Amino acid sequence: MIWVNIIIQGILVGGLYALFAAGLSLIFGVMRLVNIAHGDFIVAAAFLAWVVVQATGLNPLFSLIVVVPLAMAFGYALQKWILNRTLGKDILPPLLVTFGLSIILQNGLLAVFTADSRKLNAGVVETASFPLLPDVAIGYLPLLQFIVAVAVIWGLQYLFYNTALGRAFRATSDDSETALLMGLDQRKVYAWAMALCMGVVAIAGVFLGVRSNFDPFMGPGRLIFGFEAVIIGGLGNLWGTLIGGVILGVSQAIGAQINPGWQVLAGHLVFLLVLAIRPKGLFPRIEG
Amino acid sequence: MITRSTPASRIAAVMAVLLFVALLAAPWWGATSTLRLLGEFMVYLALASLWNLLAGYTGLVSVGQQAFVGLGGYILVALAMFMDLHPLIAVPIAGFVAVLIALPVGKLVFRLQGAYFAIGTWVVAEVFRLVAAQVTIMGGGSGISLPATVLKTMAETKFWREAMIYWLALALGFGALALVYGLLRSRIGLALTAIRDSEIASSSLGIKIERVKYAVYVAVAGMTAMVGSLISLQKIRVSPDAAFSVNDWTAFVIFIVVIGGIGTIEGPIIGTIIYFLLREFLADLGSIYLMILGVLAIIIMLVAPKGIWGFIARRWNVSLFPTGYRVHIKD
Numbered sequence: 001m002i003w004v005n006i007i008i009q010g011i012l013v014g015g016l017y018a019l020f021a022a023g024l025s026l027i028f029g030v031m032r033l034v035n036i037a038h039g040d041f042i043v044a045a046a047f048l049a050w051v052v053v054q055a056t057g058l059n060p061l062f063s064l065i066v067v068v069p070l071a072m073a074f075g076y077a078l079q080k081w082i083l084n085r086t087l088g089k090d091i092l093p094p095l096l097v098t099f100g101l102s103i104i105l106q107n108g109l110l111a112v113f114t115a116d117s118r119k120l121n122a123g124v125v126e127t128a129s130f131p132l133l134p135d136v137a138i139g140y141l142p143l144l145q146f147i148v149a150v151a152v153i154w155g156l157q158y159l160f161y162n163t164a165l166g167r168a169f170r171a172t173s174d175d176s177e178t179a180l181l182m183g184l185d186q187r188k189v190y191a192w193a194m195a196l197c198m199g200v201v202a203i204a205g206v207f208l209g210v211r212s213n214f215d216p217f218m219g220p221g222r223l224i225f226g227f228e229a230v231i232i233g234g235l236g237n238l239w240g241t242l243i244g245g246v247i248l249g250v251s252q253a254i255g256a257q258i259n260p261g262w263q264v265l266a267g268h269l270v271f272l273l274v275l276a277i278r279p280k281g282l283f284p285r286i287e288g
Numbered sequence: 289m290i291t292r293s294t295p296a297s298r299i300a301a302v303m304a305v306l307l308f309v310a311l312l313a314a315p316w317w318g319a320t321s322t323l324r325l326l327g328e329f330m331v332y333l334a335l336a337s338l339w340n341l342l343a344g345y346t347g348l349v350s351v352g353q354q355a356f357v358g359l360g361g362y363i364l365v366a367l368a369m370f371m372d373l374h375p376l377i378a379v380p381i382a383g384f385v386a387v388l389i390a391l392p393v394g395k396l397v398f399r400l401q402g403a404y405f406a407i408g409t410w411v412v413a414e415v416f417r418l419v420a421a422q423v424t425i426m427g428g429g430s431g432i433s434l435p436a437t438v439l440k441t442m443a444e445t446k447f448w449r450e451a452m453i454y455w456l457a458l459a460l461g462f463g464a465l466a467l468v469y470g471l472l473r474s475r476i477g478l479a480l481t482a483i484r485d486s487e488i489a490s491s492s493l494g495i496k497i498e499r500v501k502y503a504v505y506v507a508v509a510g511m512t513a514m515v516g517s518l519i520s521l522q523k524i525r526v527s528p529d530a531a532f533s534v535n536d537w538t539a540f541v542i543f544i545v546v547i548g549g550i551g552t553i554e555g556p557i558i559g560t561i562i563y564f565l566l567r568e569f570l571a572d573l574g575s576i577y578l579m580i581l582g583v584l585a586i587i588i589m590l591v592a593p594k595g596i597w598g599f600i601a602r603r604w605n606v607s608l609f610p611t612g613y614r615v616h617i618k619d
Contacts, residue, residue: 034403036351085590091402093593095349096546097586103539104582107575220534224414227407231400261429265418268411272396275408279399 001135006253008136014249015146016211018242019204020226021233022152023197025241028230030169030193031087033094037102039223041198044105045071045205046214050118060120060210068202075198079191087190102219109216120209145207149245152200153238159196160238169193221264228271234281243282247274289616292473300608311458315451323454327522329564330461334515335537336544336556337464338508343542344551345472345480346504349402352409354538355393355416356386356509358531360516362420365526368438375442376456379517386513390506398502410534417532431527434520453521460515467511469553472611476500481612546585549595553609558597 020042027033035041045067052063086093122141129137160166171179172189180186208214208222225248233244248267255266274281293301314326335353343349363382367373373381393412400408421429443449471477479500482490491497516537520526530536540563548559563581570577592599601607 032402034407036403036406082586082590090593091347092343092349092550093589095403095406096542097589099351099539099542100582100586100589103535104579104586107578107582110575111579220410224407224411227404228411231404231408261418261422265415265422268415268418271411272415275396275399 001133002257004133005136006257007250008132008138009142010250010253011246012138012142012146012249013253014229014242014246015142015149016204016207016245017225017229017248018149018245019145019152019200019207020222021229021241021245022149022156022238023200023204024223024226025230025233025236025238026156026200027193027197029236030173031190033083033087034098035083035197036095036098036223037105037219038098038201038226039221040102040105040109040219041071041201042205042208042222043214043216043219044109045198045202046120046209047109047113047118047216048202049120049206049209053120060122060206061125063120064203064206067206068199071198071202071205072195075201076191076195078198079194080187083194084187084190102223106216106219113216115215115217117213117215118209119213120206122210126210141210145211148203148207149242152203153242156196156200157238165192225267228267231281232271232274234284236285237281237283240281240283240285289618290613291616292610292613294607294610294614296606297608297610308458308462312455314458315447315454320450323450324522325564327454327457329560330457331515331519331522332541332544332563333461333556333560334464335512335541336548336560337468337553338512338515339538339541340545340550340553340556341468341471341504342508344545344555345468345477345484346501347484348501348505349406350409351406351534351538351542352397352411352413353508353512353541354532354534354536355409355413356390356512357516357519357537358413358416358420358526358528359386359389360513360518361520361526361531362426363513364517364520365432365434366426368434369432372438372441375438375517375521376452379456379514382517383510383514387506387510390509394502394505394509398498398505413532413534417528420532421528427527429528431525431530433525439524453518456518456521460511460518464511464515465553465557467507469609469611471504471507472553476503477611480504540581543581543585545595547581547588547595549597549599549601551594552597552601553611554601554607555595555597559595562596 020039024035024038027035048070049060049063049067052058052066053060056063082097083094086097125140125144127139129139132138160169168179168184168189171182172184172186176186229244229248230241231244232247233240233242247270251270252263252267256263311326314323318326335357339350339353360382363385364375364378367378367381368375397405397408397412420426426432439449442452472480479490479495482493482495483497483500487497516531520531523530544559544563545556546559547562548557549555566577566581570580588595594602
């Protein structure tokens with residue numbers, strides 16, 4: 001029964017990893033951009049939520065009402081003023097600019113918030129749970145986190161295939177020049193994609209902060225988890241990304257059970273294993 | 289008339305030789321602190337030149353070169369402690385072992401393209417770091433110091449020990465530059481330039497693109513590990529977090545290359561000089577200093593993607609280390 005418990009908890013954590021990954025998957029799908037600072041933005045969102053909670057006394061989960069719009073506005077501006085200038089045939093500029101952003105964010109957060117680790121306190125929901133099976137209890141928070149992840153991915157999927165904005169995303173992704181001829185300004189489309197990505201990042205950041213302690217240097221680790229979920233699931237497939245997150249969460253949970261030092265390592269090794277036997281991931285949709 | 293060298297490059301070659309001789313004699317004219325600083329300079333010069341070869345010339349943007357820096361450090365310490373190898377002999381062995389490890393690792397990360405390749409190399413470096421932290425015989429998570437007895441085997445006196453470690457740094461710094469320069473003037477360099485200009489055209493001319501890139505990746509890994517083993521000698525200690533540090537061995541190196549000029553041989557040299565100057569004046573600022581470096585790198589990437597040297601080279605049409613050919617038409 002202990003293993004059933006571990007696997008269920010791993011699946012639920014996988015929801016958080018899918019949230020880390022969904023934004024990454026979205027912007028790669030639309031503009032083939034990989035944002036090295038993605039994880040640092042997640043951590044920055046957690047700090048922003050912390051500031052909002054300190055200032056207003058809101059429950060962190062309700063701070064999302066403030067944090068998500070702010071993050072989206074920031075994402076729009078970031079893409080419009082900086083990242084759009086880096087896009088082109090050469091992959092170096094976007095990569096190196098976002099790498100620079102990552103270092104700036106980490107050290108900026110360090111300068112403002114110090115290296116102390118912090119936590120968002122969501123109250124009773126954090127510890128409350130209900131029994132599913134004997135010896136297997138489901139926490140409300142991990143469950144909520146997983147449901148939110150599924151909802152976010154369903155929402156993105158719906159947006160992609162059923163709305164005008166989603167059509168613009170797909171058209172620009174397929175052939176940006178022809179889309180431009182049809183009157184779609186790709187720079188605006190990209191800015192909207194980044195705004196959406198940052199909205200998801202904000203949600204991920206708040207759940208990260210509620211679940212565990214966070215500090216300014218946690219970003220790269222979250223980027224890597226998100227990236228692994230994307231690759232395991234297969235490029236361009238959002239539901240695949242969710243499954244990738246779950247596989248990663250379960251591998252880490254099993255690794256941690258065998259030896260606490262192996263938690264993160266086990267996730268990396270499963271990722272490398274998938275890369276070795278299924279280089280395109282388990283459910284690929286688009287070419288890298 | 290078609291030539292490779294220019295007056296500027298001939299002057300540069302003479303200056304380089306003179307500089308090398310002067311630096312070779314540094315143990316006799318410099319204090320211990322000077323040798324330390326010069327040694328560290330050589331480490332960054334080597335790492336920057338190697339990363340530049342990978343990213344600037346081969347299009348392989350790795351964020352995981354710290355994997356091989358740390359690997360080299362750990363191998364040297366292990367060889368010196370458990371096999372009583374002279375550290376200077378352990379350095380090339382560390383490079384060789386790293387090549388053997390880079391062969392399968394390269395196969396794996398080459399399955400990812402572009403930016404995903406970058407993060408894939410990072411995952412590999414994280415795996416190396418986490419595994420190193422599990423090796424209890426090497427001190428686990430807190431690392432291990434190189435025993436004084438090992439250092440004694442290098443040389444009896446402090447002077448000669450310091451001099452030897454410094455000369456090794458000098459050899460690797462100039463060696464990395466020479467390797468990159470020599471490689472770019474060779475057939476492989478020609479192939480790399482062709483791939484950079486057009487992958488389709490170069491592959492139709494018979495260049496095995498993947499094989500050339502793979503060979504460069506493996507060679508750079510070996511050389512990077514040798515630099516890593518030197519670093520462990522300089523620090524007399526290895527620990528997972530320091531030896532596999534993404535900030536120290538990759539972030540700074542990327543900033544150096546971007547600011548100096550990516551895809552130029554001179555760029556890493558200029559970048560390393562600027563990095564050390566900035567550090568001298570701004571390092572007290574701590575995290576602000578790193579933010580300044582990041583902002584500087586972003587501005588350069590947006591405004592002058594070929595960095596400071598790219599700007600100079602275009603403005604005055606100079607090349608200190610020419611790899612191409614120039615046509616001179618006589619009147």
